[in-house]
Amino acid sequence: MEKSKLKAEERTPLIEITNLSKTYGKRSTAFKALEKINLKIYSGESVAIIGKSGSGKSTLMHLMALLDQPTKGSIKVMGANASRLKGRKLNKLRNKYFGFVFQQFFMNSNDTVLENVLLPLKIAKVSRFKRKKIALKALDIVDLENKAKNKATDLSGGQKQRVCIARAIVNNPKIIFADEPTGNLDSGTGKKIVDLLFGLNKKGVTLIIVTHDEDLAALCDRQVRIVDGNIVAETRSKRGSSLRSRSIREGEKEDR
Amino acid sequence: MKISDLITSANRNLLRNKTRSFLTILAIFVGSFTIILSSAINAGVNDFIDKQVASIGGDGFIEVMPAAASEQIMERMQSGEKVTEYNEKTGSVTSASISEEDFEAMKKVDGVKELEVYHILSPEWMRLKNAEKKYNVSVEYFPVGTMNVDLSAGRMTNDKSDDYEIVVNEDWLKPFGLDKAEDAIGKTVEIATKQTVKCYVAPSDCLAVVEAKIVGVQAPGVLSVSGDLHISRALDQELYRLANEGISEESLGIYFAVGEVEPDKIEDIRKTFKEIGSGYTFITVDDTVGMIRTFFDVILTVFNIFGVIALIAAAIGIINTLFMSVQERTREIGLDKALGMSRVKIFLSFSIEAISLGFWGSVFGIIVSMLIGFSVNNFLHSEGQILETFPTFELARFSPEVIIPIVLLVMFIAFLAGTAPALQAAKKNPIDALRYE
Numbered sequence: 001m002e003k004s005k006l007k008a009e010e011r012t013p014l015i016e017i018t019n020l021s022k023t024y025g026k027r028s029t030a031f032k033a034l035e036k037i038n039l040k041i042y043s044g045e046s047v048a049i050i051g052k053s054g055s056g057k058s059t060l061m062h063l064m065a066l067l068d069q070p071t072k073g074s075i076k077v078m079g080a081n082a083s084r085l086k087g088r089k090l091n092k093l094r095n096k097y098f099g100f101v102f103q104q105f106f107m108n109s110n111d112t113v114l115e116n117v118l119l120p121l122k123i124a125k126v127s128r129f130k131r132k133k134i135a136l137k138a139l140d141i142v143d144l145e146n147k148a149k150n151k152a153t154d155l156s157g158g159q160k161q162r163v164c165i166a167r168a169i170v171n172n173p174k175i176i177f178a179d180e181p182t183g184n185l186d187s188g189t190g191k192k193i194v195d196l197l198f199g200l201n202k203k204g205v206t207l208i209i210v211t212h213d214e215d216l217a218a219l220c221d222r223q224v225r226i227v228d229g230n231i232v233a234e235t236r237s238k239r240g241s242s243l244r245s246r247s248i249r250e251g252e253k254e255d256r
Numbered sequence: 257m258k259i260s261d262l263i264t265s266a267n268r269n270l271l272r273n274k275t276r277s278f279l280t281i282l283a284i285f286v287g288s289f290t291i292i293l294s295s296a297i298n299a300g301v302n303d304f305i306d307k308q309v310a311s312i313g314g315d316g317f318i319e320v321m322p323a324a325a326s327e328q329i330m331e332r333m334q335s336g337e338k339v340t341e342y343n344e345k346t347g348s349v350t351s352a353s354i355s356e357e358d359f360e361a362m363k364k365v366d367g368v369k370e371l372e373v374y375h376i377l378s379p380e381w382m383r384l385k386n387a388e389k390k391y392n393v394s395v396e397y398f399p400v401g402t403m404n405v406d407l408s409a410g411r412m413t414n415d416k417s418d419d420y421e422i423v424v425n426e427d428w429l430k431p432f433g434l435d436k437a438e439d440a441i442g443k444t445v446e447i448a449t450k451q452t453v454k455c456y457v458a459p460s461d462c463l464a465v466v467e468a469k470i471v472g473v474q475a476p477g478v479l480s481v482s483g484d485l486h487i488s489r490a491l492d493q494e495l496y497r498l499a500n501e502g503i504s505e506e507s508l509g510i511y512f513a514v515g516e517v518e519p520d521k522i523e524d525i526r527k528t529f530k531e532i533g534s535g536y537t538f539i540t541v542d543d544t545v546g547m548i549r550t551f552f553d554v555i556l557t558v559f560n561i562f563g564v565i566a567l568i569a570a571a572i573g574i575i576n577t578l579f580m581s582v583q584e585r586t587r588e589i590g591l592d593k594a595l596g597m598s599r600v601k602i603f604l605s606f607s608i609e610a611i612s613l614g615f616w617g618s619v620f621g622i623i624v625s626m627l628i629g630f631s632v633n634n635f636l637h638s639e640g641q642i643l644e645t646f647p648t649f650e651l652a653r654f655s656p657e658v659i660i661p662i663v664l665l666v667m668f669i670a671f672l673a674g675t676a677p678a679l680q681a682a683k684k685n686p687i688d689a690l691r692y693e
Contacts, residue, residue, distance in 0.1 A: 067594055067686045088598065095596025106591045106690060110272055123597045125258050 012079050013040040014175065014206055015064055020073035022059050022229075033059045034229045036073070043174070046198065046207040048217035051226035058179060060226065061210045065098055065177045066090060078174075095124050099168030099205075101197075103180035105160045107152040113139070113163050114148040120171045138166040142196060158189030165196050175206040182216060194219065257601050266608040269581065270616075276577055277613065283573045284617025285624070287566030288666045292618070293625040293652065294559035295662060300653035301552045305545050307406045307648060315519035315542070316369070317398070320362065321512040322354060323535035354510040358533035362513070365528050367521030370399040372489075374514045375496040377449070380463060384432050385444040391431055393447065395422070396484045397492030398514040405486075406648055409437035410472030413488035421488040422447075423472040428485075437473040444469055449495050453502035464498040466491065475648050567666065570617065571673035574610050578677035582606065589681050590689025603682040610674025611667050618666040626654050 020037040023030050033056045041047055041064075051057040062068040063075060066082055075082040077093065085093060107116045114135055121131035139145045142162040147155065155163065161181060168176050178197060182190035198219065201207040209220060217223045218237055225233040257265075270277040332340055363371045375397065381390035400412050405423070413421040422445060426437060434440050448463045455462035468491050487495075500508060517525055522540060529536040582589070589602060629652030636643040636651060643649055 062687050065594075067690075091596040091598050093596075094594065098596075100594055102690075106587060108588055108591075119592075120595045122261055123257050123592065123595055123601075 013076075014043045014045075014078060015039075015041040016076040017064070018074050018076075020060075020063065020075065021071050022056075022063060022068070023071045032229050034063070034070075037229075037231055039224065039231070041206065041208065043206055044201075044204050045222060046201045046220040047209070047222045047224060048220035049208065049210045049224050049226060050212065050214070050217045052212060055226045056229040057210045057212075057226050061177055061179060061208065064208065065100065066094060095120060096171060097174045099171065099173035099176040101161070101164050101168050101176060101178040101181045103183040105164050105184075107160060107163060109151070109153040111152060112148065113144065113150050113152055113155070116152050116163055117148075117166045117170055119167060124171065135166070135170055138170040139163075141169065142166045156189075158185050158192060161185060161189070161193050162196065165193065165200075169200060169205075173205065175208060176200065178207070178209045180211055180213075181209065182213065183211075190216075257597065257605070259604075262601065262605050262608050263612070266605060266612050269585075269609055270612060273581070276580070280570070280573045280577045280613050281617045281620065283570035284567070284614055284666060284670065285620045287563050287568075287570050288618040288621030288662060289625050290563035290566060291560055291666075292621050292654075292659060292662050293629060294556045294563065295658050296625060296629055296652035296654050298552065298556045299655060299658045300650045302549070303653055304646075304649045305549055308545065315540070316516045316522075317541055318515050318517055318522075318525075318538040319374075319512060320354070320371070320515065320529070320536055320538040323530065323537045326537045326539075354513060354536070355533060356510075358536065359510060359513060361532050362529060362536065365525055365532075367518045367525050369516045369518065371513055371515035372397075372399060373510045374398065374512050375492055376511070377492070377495050377499065379495065380448040380450055382445055382447045385446050385467065387432075389431070390448075391428075394484050395447070395487045395492075395495070397487050397489055399516045400486075405472075406475040408473050408475040410441040410470070412472055413486060413491075414471075415489040417488070418490045419488060420466060420468040420491040420494065421471045422468045422491065423474055423486040424470055425474040425483070425485065426476055427483070429473070440470050440473050442469065447491075447495065449499050451498055451501050453500075466494055466498070476646055567669055571669050574613055574670055574673040575676060577613070578606055578610055578674050579680070581609065582677045582681045585681075586684065586689050586692040589684050590686050590692065593684070593686035594690065599682040602684075603678045606678035606681050607671055607674050610670045610678070614667040614670025615663070617670075618663045621666075622654075622659055622663070625652070628652075629654060 017037055017039040020034060020039075021032065022034040023032050025031050037060065039060075049057045049060055059068070063070050066075070066077065066085065069083075077085070078097070108119075114132065117138055118126075118131045118135035121134060126134070136145060136148060139148055142165050144159060144162055144166065147159065147163075152160065152163065161184075165181075168178075176197065181193050181197060185193065194216065197207060197209070207220070209216065211217055221236065223233075223235045223237065224231055225235075328340065332338070359371070359373070362368065377395055379393055379395060382393035383390045397415075400415055405412055407423075408426060410423070413423060424440060424445075429435070429437065429440060432440065432443070434443075445468055446465050447468060448465045451462045451464055468487065474486070526538065529538060592602060633643075633651050635641060637647065638644070643651070
């Protein structure tokens with residue numbers, strides 16, 4: 001039973017993109033951000049979307065995360081056609097199955113760290129007591145439980161990004177979308193974030209990372225290279241996993 | 257998000273910009289304070305008038321007089337002439353009287369519950385039984401009906417029984433040597449009246465004394481300042497009989513009558529009475545106090561208009577505050593949407609913020625207007641001030657029926673003011689909102 005289920009999941013992609021185009025503006029000022037993109041992402045994968053600034057990689061991520069609507073083409077998430085997902089169903093999908101990590105963090109600076117982490121649970125109508133418990137657990141995973149009562153503004157960049165990861169995993173998501181998760185961080189703190197993200201991937205969470213950082217991309221199972229709105233190359237790194245494990249080991253050493 | 261969470265976060269957002277929220281609430285406060293205070297005064301004045309109206313006869317109480325008499329009085333008042341020409345047909349004011357025949361006809365008119373000849377009594381004195389001191393007194397009887405007299409102790413007279421009963425007012429407690437209104441109940445008084453005919457024969461020995469029981473004490477009020485004490489029907493008839501013993505009934509005449517009618521038929525009765533005999537009119541208590549009511553209504557309406565204008569200004573303040581709030585929190589809205597918050601909830605979160613502004617503004621309005629209302633009340637009731645003699649008159653009356661509709665109205669206005677900014681927030685595209693700098 002278990003095995004057949006696993007196989008079925010492997011066969012249906014978690015996210016399936018067909019002929020996807022996105023155009024900004026109208027007619028003369030129209031700008032094609034993405035053109036006829038085809039991409040399949042399977043459960044448990046880690047995928048890096050690499051490209052220069054303005055290549056369309058962020059737009060692609062936003063479309064996959066159903067934060068934006070495509071101009072043409074279709075997106076299927078867990079077998080369901082995204083264009084048909086509207087209102088409550090769409091909100092529920094984002095709330096229950098997606099986690100977001102942004103380069104700019106997007107934290108409510110006036111709220112406490114705990115409040116920021118439990119926001120997705122609050123939106124999901126989880127009771128006060130329960131959501132606090134779950135959020136503290138998530139903070140424990142990112143090693144920031146002792147900062148729960150602090151104001152979000154009082155944290156360093158690395159700590160902020162870890163809070164964002166805690167917020168992204170608090171709803172136990174199937175997919176984590178990370179947009180330049182290490183972009184604003186120095187290499188040491190960046191490594192910690194990377195370890196956290198790939199640690200989650202190891203536990204079965206699908207990871208989609210948008211980055212211009214080749215080193216970070218190399219850690220992923222798969223690299224999707226985008227130039228001017230087109231996929232120019234897809235590579236699969238065989239050594240990705242070994243590199244990753246080394247990085248994790250180094251990270252652990254640093255922690256100690 | 258749960259509604260309770262939305263309310264908590266809305267109020268937390270208001271606290272984030274304390275000065276801005278405070279100023280907006282202040283604007284709402286000014287409007288709601290004005291409306292609440294003027295409505296409270298309106299309620300207080302009307303409540304007092306209602307009580308006073310009840311104390312002389314309630315809604316259905318009428319005083320009937322010949323139309324000729326009232327017309328003459330009206331004519332004199334309107335023309336300003338002190339001396340008017342004699343009219344053969346109507347006769348003089350004093351001689352115009354109600355004929356027995358017409359009196360019976362009026363009694364039968366639909367809607368008339370009770371109609372009685374009003375006896376003008378002039379008792380000589382009154383004293384507590386066996387007491388030394390005698391006091392001047394004036395008494396009267398009219399049908400009590402369903403009226404609700406403002407009593408500080410006891411009950412009204414029972415006019416169906418043959419008992420001699422009297423209701424005194426609080427001014428009598430001191431002369432009778434009593435501390436509390438309750439102490440007066442059950443005491444017996446003696447009322448003396450001169451017997452007109454007997455007095456021609458023996459002027460020194462023509463007093464008749466009747467014993468009556470105090471059954472109630474009337475609270476002081478504007479309309480009872482005449483000081484006439486209410487007596488039971490049986491006592492009224494006994495005093496009238498004693499005073500006029502030996503005089504034929506026909507020669508006494510009926511100058512006016514008092515009665516009780518069904519309040520909703522008053523206008524029909526008025527028309528019918530005009531057609532009986534040479535025509536009769538009556539005045540109701542409402543006619544008497546209508547002027548006072550209108551006066552207060554006009555003043556307080558003006559105040560309410562000021563309040564509403566202030567509220568409209570405050571509503572513009574709310575719109576402004578919320579638009580600023582939406583702009584400041586654009587990224588937050590984007591994040592909420594990205595994390596799966598629905599449009600309705602985003603709309604609600606800003607609406608609740610607007611409603612909270614209205615709520616707090618009106619709560620402060622209630623608190624301040626109550627403080628002012630109560631202290632002015634206390635001041636006016638203190639010794640030497642104009643309301644000292646009217647303890648039951650609350651100048652500003654703050655009942656839930658007055659306050660709650662105003663609070664709801666203010667909250668509704670705030671909600672309306674908040675719809676435009678809230679809609680703007682709800683419509684935002686999550687990605688555009690997140691990209692906002």
